[in-house]
Amino acid sequence: MEKHITLPLTEELAKSLKAGDIVYLTGTIYTSRDAGHKRMCETLAKGEPLPFDPQDATIYYVGPTPAKPGQVIGSAGPTTSGRMDAYAPTMMRVGARGMIGKGARLPEVVEAMKQYSGVYFGAIGGAGALLAKCIKKCELIAYEDLGAEALRKLYVEEMPLFVIIDSEGNNLYESGRQEYLAQRG
Amino acid sequence: MRELQVSAITDVVERLCIEANTYLPGDVKCAIETCRACEDSAIAQGVLDKIIENYNIADKENVPICQDTGMACVFLEIGQDVHLVGGDLREAVDEGVRRGYGKGYLRKSVVGDPVRRGNTGDNTPAMLYTEIVPGENVKITVGPKGFGSENMSAIRMFKPSAGLQGIKDFILEAVETAGPNPCPPMVIGVGIGGTFDKAALLAKKALMRPLDTHHPDPFYADLEEEMLEKVNALGIGPQGFGGKTTAIGLNIETLPTHIAGMPCAININCHVTRHKTEVL
Numbered sequence: 001m002e003k004h005i006t007l008p009l010t011e012e013l014a015k016s017l018k019a020g021d022i023v024y025l026t027g028t029i030y031t032s033r034d035a036g037h038k039r040m041c042e043t044l045a046k047g048e049p050l051p052f053d054p055q056d057a058t059i060y061y062v063g064p065t066p067a068k069p070g071q072v073i074g075s076a077g078p079t080t081s082g083r084m085d086a087y088a089p090t091m092m093r094v095g096a097r098g099m100i101g102k103g104a105r106l107p108e109v110v111e112a113m114k115q116y117s118g119v120y121f122g123a124i125g126g127a128g129a130l131l132a133k134c135i136k137k138c139e140l141i142a143y144e145d146l147g148a149e150a151l152r153k154l155y156v157e158e159m160p161l162f163v164i165i166d167s168e169g170n171n172l173y174e175s176g177r178q179e180y181l182a183q184r185g
Numbered sequence: 186m187r188e189l190q191v192s193a194i195t196d197v198v199e200r201l202c203i204e205a206n207t208y209l210p211g212d213v214k215c216a217i218e219t220c221r222a223c224e225d226s227a228i229a230q231g232v233l234d235k236i237i238e239n240y241n242i243a244d245k246e247n248v249p250i251c252q253d254t255g256m257a258c259v260f261l262e263i264g265q266d267v268h269l270v271g272g273d274l275r276e277a278v279d280e281g282v283r284r285g286y287g288k289g290y291l292r293k294s295v296v297g298d299p300v301r302r303g304n305t306g307d308n309t310p311a312m313l314y315t316e317i318v319p320g321e322n323v324k325i326t327v328g329p330k331g332f333g334s335e336n337m338s339a340i341r342m343f344k345p346s347a348g349l350q351g352i353k354d355f356i357l358e359a360v361e362t363a364g365p366n367p368c369p370p371m372v373i374g375v376g377i378g379g380t381f382d383k384a385a386l387l388a389k390k391a392l393m394r395p396l397d398t399h400h401p402d403p404f405y406a407d408l409e410e411e412m413l414e415k416v417n418a419l420g421i422g423p424q425g426f427g428g429k430t431t432a433i434g435l436n437i438e439t440l441p442t443h444i445a446g447m448p449c450a451i452n453i454n455c456h457v458t459r460h461k462t463e464v465l
């Protein structure tokens with residue numbers, strides 16, 4: 001189903017999304033990848049607050065190219081999510097239930113998604129030029145020393161995404177392929 | 186003996202880094218568009234449409250096709266009658282990468298140490314491959330390589346008794362394991378023969394070969410076609426959402442090998458298979 005949704009990703013909204021839905025997402029999201037997640041989880045372990053409020057937040061796994069003069073952001077497609085699997089359950093535990101990336105997730109991430117009503121969205125890997133066009137605002141909020149991996153706050157409009165894994169654990173990577181193979185017979 | 190200033194190589198590497206990351210090669214576009222026309226599921230069509238829209242935006246607005254602008258793989262075929270003057274060749278190539286990734290607003294994705302990490306800040310060093318060939322030209326190819334797909338690559342030292350079937354199974358196993366991670370549709374480079382290291386190099390070179398060409402030996406040309414078909418029968422589809430197009434191309438490169446072995450390397454690439462060549 002095609003859905004136009006506005007963040008924050010409340011529990012109610014998260015539960016209404018189903019694997020296979022095509023979603024156009026509008027609202028504020030945060031960027032982070034390997035090094036940023038490591039730092040955020042270390043911060044939480046020390047009992048300190050994150051640089052942003054994680055409640056109902058959505059994190060985009062991306063390390064954009066530098067913005068050219070006049071651009072909001074450079075090319076900004078998703079990175080492989082599996083590298084954030086070690087950190088994702090911790091992030092969901094503090095409320096950040098939305099994740100945007102590409103590629104497979106570990107069973108422990110899916111379990112955490114079921115527990116905390118998480119949603120894993122897929123952005124098209126390799127479509128960095130196209131996805132950058134949906135990003136209307138970009139603000140560096142922390143970890144500037146990490147360069148492309150710094151923590152950024154983005155405002156996106158109608159960002160085209162697919163629900164890959166929903167809050168019940170249904171997985172488009174499994175169902176999409178099975179459907180295709182069944183159809184082909 | 187022809188003299189060539191290494192600074193001329195710097196200039197070309199700089200330009201090729203930017204162009205390769207911005208403009209997708211025509212053969213890759215053509216393969217994607219052909220596959221789009223064959224897909225019949227709405228989700229697969231939708232994904233391929235967006236991929237096409239993406240490279241059209243990159244073309245028109247001169248922006249990187251993908252944010253992973255890769256490690257700069259630089260292949261130099263140096264004519265044996267060329268005398269390179271005016272500096273250190275390796276330094277000249279790295280300077281080209283440094284300038285290209287700086288001026289082109291490309292992402293710097295290289296760490297200076299594999300274990301202790303730490304970004305070098307300018308995407309150097311280049312992965313430099315040199316070969317001495319007859320003649321007095323220098324052929325320069327820049328192929329930026331992203332790691333979402335590089336990480337899904339594999340190599341295996343087969344016993345000769347594994348035969349052709351062993352290689353076929355290995356290709357399918359590697360693609361199956363890669364699944365949605367390397368941003369399918371993929372391009373698959375297969376290197377068979379040589380030594381452990383040469384097989385890997387062949388696989389990488391296979392990715393630089395246009396997708397509308399075949400191995401010169403009909404035995405391997407047929408194998409390329411057969412394996413592309415088998416890979417696409419897996420049903421992984423664009424982005425792993427299911428469909429006909431798991432790969433848009435599969436190239437095989439081969440070398441003689443030892444009586445006791447049959448190395449096989451598989452280098453996985455994505456739909457953003459980039460490379461650009463210039464001759465000096």
Ligand code: SF4
Nearest residue numbers: 126251331333368455
């Ligand atoms: S695998 Fe290719 S398309 Fe995907 S993020 Fe890496 S370079 Fe880009």
